[in-house]
Amino acid sequence: MKNKLLTSLLLIPMCLLAGCDSTSYKPKELDPNVKYDDVYLIMGQSNASGVSEHKYLKDVEPELYETYSKGNEKVLISYDVIYQNENEFVPTKFGFGDDEQYFGPEIGIADVLSKKESKSYIIKATLSASCLQNEYVSNKGKKLKQYNYFLKFIKKQLKALEANSIHPRVRGMFWMQGESDSFFDFRYKYDIAEQYFLDYIRHDLNNWIYEYFNFVDAYIFTKGICWVEPEVINACKQKVCDSNEHCYCIKTNGEDETAITLDIKSNTNEENDLAHYCSKSMLLLGRTAGSYLIK
Numbered sequence: 189m190k191n192k193l194l195t196s197l198l199l200i201p202m203c204l205l206a207g208c209d210s211t212s213y214k215p216k217e218l219d220p221n222v223k224y225d226d227v228y229l230i231m232g233q234s235n236a237s238g239v240s241e242h243k244y245l246k247d248v249e250p251e252l253y254e255t256y257s258k259g260n261e262k263v264l265i266s267y268d269v270i271y272q273n274e275n276e277f278v279p280t281k282f283g284f285g286d287d288e289q290y291f292g293p294e295i296g297i298a299d300v301l302s303k304k305e306s307k308s309y310i311i312k313a314t315l316s317a318s319c320l321q322n323e324y325v326s327n328k329g330k331k332l333k334q335y336n337y338f339l340k341f342i343k344k345q346l347k348a349l350e351a352n353s354i355h356p357r358v359r360g361m362f363w364m365q366g367e368s369d370s371f372f373d374f375r376y377k378y379d380i381a382e383q384y385f386l387d388y389i390r391h392d393l394n395n396w397i398y399e400y401f402n403f404v405d406a407y408i409f410t411k412g413i414c415w416v417e418p419e420v421i422n423a424c425k426q427k428v429c430d431s432n433e434h435c436y437c438i439k440t441n442g443e444d445e446t447a448i449t450l451d452i453k454s455n456t457n458e459e460n461d462l463a464h465y466c467s468k469s470m471l472l473l474g475r476t477a478g479s480y481l482i483k
Contacts, residue, residue: 211387216398224357224398227309227346228301228481230294231338232365234316234463235408237269238285238292240470244458248468256281256295263298266345267312268338277309277349286316291467293362296474300482309356311345313338319368320378325385327377335385339392346396358393360402360434362477366421367408367463375417379424386432404480405429406438406473412452414462436480440473448476 218224230236246253259279266277267284269292274284280298282291294310301308315334321327323334349356363385369375382405390401407422408415415421422439429437439447450469453461465473 211384211391213387213390213394213397215400216394218398222355224355225307225309225349226301226304226359227311227349227356227396228297228359229342229361230292230297230310230312230314230364231361232314232363233318233368234286234314235367235465235470235473236292236312236362236364237314237316238290238294238470239316239461239464240285240291240453240467241289241458242282242291242295242467243289244467245471249471252295252299252471256291256298260298260302262302263308263310265294265298265310265312266348267294267310267314268341269312269314270316273341275345275348277345280310284312291470293364293470293474293477296471296476297362297478297481298474299471300475300478304482309349311342313341317368318365319372320365320385321369321372321374321381325381325388327374327381327384329384331388335388339389342393346393356396357398358396358401360404360481361389362404362406362481364406364473364477366425367415367418370408370415370418370421375420375424377424378421379427382424382428383431386428386435400434402481402483403429403432403435404438404477405436406477407440407443409450409452409465410441412462434483436483438473438476438480448472 259281261279263280264277265280285292346356405425408418410418426437429435440450442449453459453466456466
């Protein structure tokens with residue numbers, strides 16, 4: 189009896205370290221009698237918030253520019269961007285980035301989602317310059333302030349949909365982050381923290397996940413001078429995506445035939461900005477993420 193008790197006591201901290209209780213995840217079965225509406229999440233730092241100026245798209249894609257200047261009624265968005273939030277779900281349009289002249293990946297994502305038959309919803313929860321391992325989840329598995337803040341916002345918005353007789357089904361998330369982590373020695377442990385982050389998101393939103401949850405990540409920019417060893421962050425991202433089902437990693441630097449090639453604003457004469465994507469690149473990033481989110 190004593191040996192069994194001792195064994196049980198020893199297993200408790202091991203189980204906690206492994207996250208047995210807090211990372212369990214099992215998608216729910218669909219009820220054939222219920223009509224579900226798909227919800228997609230966007231999280232990350234400034235290239236998720238959006239610091240790309242939409243005015244540069246006016247001549248490049250005039251039809252899209254007109255649509256998203258007015259707002260796309262088929263894809264509704266609620267957002268919390270650097271603590272500026274819209275609690276209602278409104279038509280997706282330009283101006284929901286770091287400032288009114290900016291846009292983020294939501295435009296490209298919405299452009300893909302709008303081709304679906306049914307209405308879609310986006311919940312965007314982003315904070316520019318935020319660091320995964322200092323603000324969301326540590327590489328020891330501890331949930332941090334920013335994670336808890338955004339999780340609360342996301343759950344509140346999902347419950348708001350339910351209060352309006354909508355049955356939300358969280359289909360996936362686009363995660364665009366990692367630049368800030370590159371400045372710290374713990375960049376080499378980015379994959380550990382990101383795996384915890386993914387596990388916690390799937391567990392904490394399990395009540396709204398049916399059949400599957402697509403997690404879409406993207407490489408950070410490697411051709412500039414802003415980030416420290418960005419290849420380390422990208423290798424960590426790839427490792428997480430390779431280790432999980434329904435996880436996709438967008439290569440963004442022309443690494444191979446599967447990659448897209450993005451560029452920063454300073455290389456395209458939009459602004460003297462070495463950290464953020466130009467307008468055409470941001471649109472491409474969003475569209476590419478959208479294509480994976482609906483897989």
